[in-house]
Every structure is written in C-alpha cells, then in structure tokens.
Amino acid sequence: MSSMTRSLISEADLRRGHGRLIYRLVLGAMAVAFVLMFIGPLYWMVIGAFKTPIELAQTPPTILPTEWHPETYLDAWNRLEIGRYMVNTAFYALGGWLIQLIVDVAAAYALSKLRPVLGNVVLGGMLASLMLPAAALLVPAYLTVAEVPIFGVNLLNTPWALWLPGAANAFNIYVLKRFFDQIPNDLLDSAGIDGAGRFRLLWHIILPLSRPVLAVVSIFAIIGSWKDFIWPLLVLQDPEGQTISVALSRLAETGRVTNNEMFAGLAIASIPMVVLFMIFQRSILNGLSAGALKG
C-alpha cells in the first residue's frame, strides 16, 4: 500500500525493527484469538457431533473424537426429522424471497418510474414502517394474521403467514427504488416509443440493468428468513410445518435429544448460511459496508 492510503500508523513505523516485531506479535495474537473465538465454537459444534454423548460431556474435553460416529448426523436427519425442517425452512425462504422480489420490485418500479398521484405519500408510509420496531407490533400482527381484515382468512400455520408480512419490506423498496432512480428515463422513453408496455419496460430494460441490486436484495432476503425466529415461533405452531430454528428450540426443551444429536442438528441448520457466506462473502460484507456509509 502506498502512503496515499495510509491509516493510523504509518508504513515506516511498521517497518522499523521495533514496529515490525510488535506488528507481528499483534497480528499473530489477533489471528489466534479470532480462530478461538469465532471459528472455535463452530469447530466444536461440527466435531462434537461425531463424539459419543459421554465424550462430548466429559472433563477435560477432547479436541478430536476418540471414535468417530458420523452416523449421528444421519440419526439427527432422520430420527429428529431435521431433514423435514430443513426442507420446510428452504421452502419458506425461497417462496418468501420470490414473493418479496415480485411485490417489492413492482412497487419500487411504480414509485420510481411511473410516479402516480400520491406516490410520495405511499413511499413515506412505507419508509415510516422502518421506524416501527418489529417487537412492538408482534402481538397485533399475530392477531392480524390469525384473521386478516377484509379477507377474513386465517393464515396461521400456512406459509403465507411468513410470506405476505415479509413482502412488506420497506428496506427492499427503498434500495430498489434508489437504484431504479439512477436508470435514465431517456432509456425508457426511447423504448416506450417503440410501443413497449410498462411491464415490458420493467422486464426487458430495468431488471437486466438491476442485477447487482437484485442480488443483494435476494441474499439479504434469504438470510433474513433463515435466521428469523420469533415470528415463525408464533405463527407456525404446528410441529409438522415448523422452521428448523423453531424445531431445534422445541427439541431442546423436550430433553429427549442427546447432546451429540443436537450438535448435529445445529451444524446442519448452519450449513446453508455458512455456504452462502462463503460464496457471497463479498456482496454481503460490501452491502453492509455501503449501508454503514450511506445509512
């Protein structure tokens, strides 16, 4: 790095004999600390599932299993029905993602490019919902889902109880609208002269240009629904249809699960998110950084 992008401590200070030693020591210590603190617990979870329940609970603990029991993962998948809950969660996440995209892209497109009367009032109302703490709306939202006004239907224990409230995502609409705003209107006007309808403008011009922002919105939508706990806990109480998070919490409370099986369940539940992170690390961390700088 050149001195142009220097930070708190200058390159020269770090190179000098003394500075170099301190730098090496701090770097090494931090690396060890990070491995122990952030990777360590995950290692313990994945490897712990291979141990017997007794070995997993013993003091002093063992770093590696004395005997490997990979079948614990299969037991968890089948006997604890982790497989079923994973499928449930994937179904809720993908369905929710699709509905969020359809609803929020259409709304953001209307607000950005079609600009109807009272459009800014609608946008203001949507953004105002960012101010509403989710927790404070939990009880009335639950009752609303139990009996949806106007339609009078009960969505409890159906995927729609997750999907429809999830589509009311002001953050998505804000991010999408801001991106659509940057697409020049001339581009749409010239296509519009050729007689392309509103939908075709969206589908053939706006969406192909919006791939990066669609990717970010999609990743965060999937992560969000995979991590959600309290809302599915309330609206999906039927054990058959529960998400993996809620099912793990319920299984832990029954006390009929051995510790190694539970570790296997926790590890399996984490795999999709860790894989997602490994693939999209850059998008996720940069998306977060951009959020920090722009607010």
Add this chain to the structure above:
Amino acid sequence: MTVIAPETTAAVTRGTGRDGGPGGPGSARMARLRRKIGDNVQAYIFLAAGLLCFGLFSWWPLVKGIILSFQQDNFVTDPIWVGFDNYQAVLDDPLFATAWLNTLEFTGLALLFGFAVPFVLALVINEFRHAKGFFRFAVYLPVMLPPIVSVLLWQYFYDPGTGLFNAILSGVGLPTSDWTQSPKMAMISLVLVSTWANMGGATIMYLAGLAGIPGELYEAAELDGASVWQRIRHVTIPQMRFIMLVLLLLQIVATMQVFIEPYQLTGATNPETITVMILIYRYAFTVNNDFGMAAAMSVLLFIVLGAFSALYLRLTRKAD
C-alpha cells in the same frame, strides 16, 4: 427524498402531449386527462400488492395494537372498551419494573461489550497489512448463523457440570461459574452470547468507516508530533463520530427488543432475566392470553423505541 424530480414530471407530460391526438383543444385536454388517469391506474396496479401487504401487515397492526390496548377482547364476544385499564394493569404488575430494569441492564451491558469491542477490533484490524479478509470473514461468521444455533450451542457451553466453559476454567485453575443458572451471572451470560453472535456487523461497519478516513489527516497529525493515542483521539474518533452514533442508536433499538436469549437460555419465567419482550410474550401467549395487556405493554415499548428509531432515521436520511 420523496420529492418528484422536475425533469421526470416534464417527461411524463411530454409523453402524454405527444399522443394527444388531433381535434380541438377540448378533446386534446380530455385525451390528456384520460391518458393521465390510465397512467395512474397502471401505476397503482404495480403498487397494489405492495400496498396490500403494507396495509394489512404493517399499517393495520399498528392501528390495531393501539385499539387493542384500550380493549378487553376474548375473541368470542364483542370487545369491550376499558379505557386505560390495560395500562393500569401493566403498571400494577410487579414484573413491570423488573422487566424494564432487566431490559435496561441487558442493553447497558450489551453496549458496554457490543459497542466498544467492535470499535477496538476494527481499529486494530484496519492497521493490518495481512489477512484482513480472514478477520472480516471470521468476525462476521457468527452473524450468519441462525440465532437459535448460537444460543443453543452456548447453552451447552454454559452447562455448569458438563459445559466447555467450566472445563476450560477449571483446566487453567480459575473458579468456575453456574452461568445462566446463577442469578448473578445469568444476565451477563445472555449478553456474552448475544455479543458474540452480533458484533460482526458493527465491526464490518466500523471497518468501512475507518477505510474512508483520508490518510492526509493522519499524515498531518503525525507531522505535528501527535502520538498514536492522540491521533485516535483527534483524528479517528471525530471522523467516526457519525457512524458511532448511528450504530449506538441501532444497537439500543435492537437490544431493547431482546427475546431469543432469555427465552431459550433462562426461560420465560426466570425473574432474573424477564425482559419487556418476554413479558409481552407471556401476557399474550402463555399465562393468561391477555392480548389487551400485551398490546398496552407493546405500545409503551413502541413509544420508547420509536423515539430512538426516529432519531436514527433523521440522522441517516439527512446524511443522504
């Protein structure tokens, strides 16, 4: 930010004028009007699903929550208006003060760890010329996990008899603890797992902020003979003030809604760790299915958090 840009309005009017069609000025105006109505109808067709979702699941619950807090509703007969009875009942509940104090304790401790530690970590990582990617990856890894995974995993670590933490502590000759089962350590245990699971986000955001500080500022400070500590105080912190304030507000709002840690680790009935959200959950879903009291408590929480949220939005939107 919702102001319609003048050039777009002009473009729309131009568009309608173009197809105004032949005929007198009256019919042209009619055609333009019809066109305008058509445009609006089309726009609202695109907006319809969004409006419905927001209306039903965001705006209506807000209204419903306020209504509910003034009603007694058994969901069989018609609800009865009870004025401020629900609020009175909530205030008279001996757990009211406990829940708020516990929540404040959690938020306070969470800020102590979760606000300062990520800043220091980011400050150090930002100086590294190697392995920055690894540090960013590692610190954010727990944030990716489903929260219940972190909490359940730590529940095993905290186990006083068979847990990893006591095994390590006794291994190095330190006193062990009952962690979540000890009245003194229960809240701290919740804060520790919550901080572990969440501090990656703040660290990444601080790193983004630090990367944006112009190097000339440090250069100039160093030429003036400022020590490292002085540079942090007079360059880094003033430059980071905005991000720090935003993250502070975000963390206050997030930690005051704490639920999953006390729900799973210490249970909804443990007086040491009953938080506001746990109490709302108990009112509505466990003890007496009293949605009126739950709604009243929610409105109180809403008022407190709404103030912080409004401040946060004001700050960030202004910077836009």
